[in-house]
Amino acid sequence: MLLRELTDNLDEKQIWARKGKKLVRKYRCAGGKRHGRIVSKPQACFAAPDIKARITMKRTQARVGSRMARKAKKTKRTNPASRMLKTLNRRR
Numbered sequence: 001m002l003l004r005e006l007t008d009n010l011d012e013k014q015i016w017a018r019k020g021k022k023l024v025r026k027y028r029c030a031g032g033k034r035h036g037r038i039v040s041k042p043q044a045c046f047a048a049p050d051i052k053a054r055i056t057m058k059r060t061q062a063r064v065g066s067r068m069a070r071k072a073k074k075t076k077r078t079n080p081a082s083r084m085l086k087t088l089n090r091r092r
Helices: 042-046 051-078 080-090
Strands: 013-019 022-028
Touching: 013 080, 022 080, 051 080
Parallel strands: none
Antiparallel strands: 013 022
């Protein structure tokens, strides 16, 4: 266990993220195994990786990666929550 995990001082930056059509507060990891990723709780930055989920995602991306990218691009362009999200995170 790291000293950083025990302290309440958060280096993780709070950001806005989409959860369905709603906007919620999340954190961007400043360290740990998930450095740079967006997580719902700061403790998740130091959690052990889920190997099975990682393998499944690799397979899925290999199979339908380009389709996922196109769909995400369209959502970010058209979904009102995504458009508001861009504005909220730009202000920080």
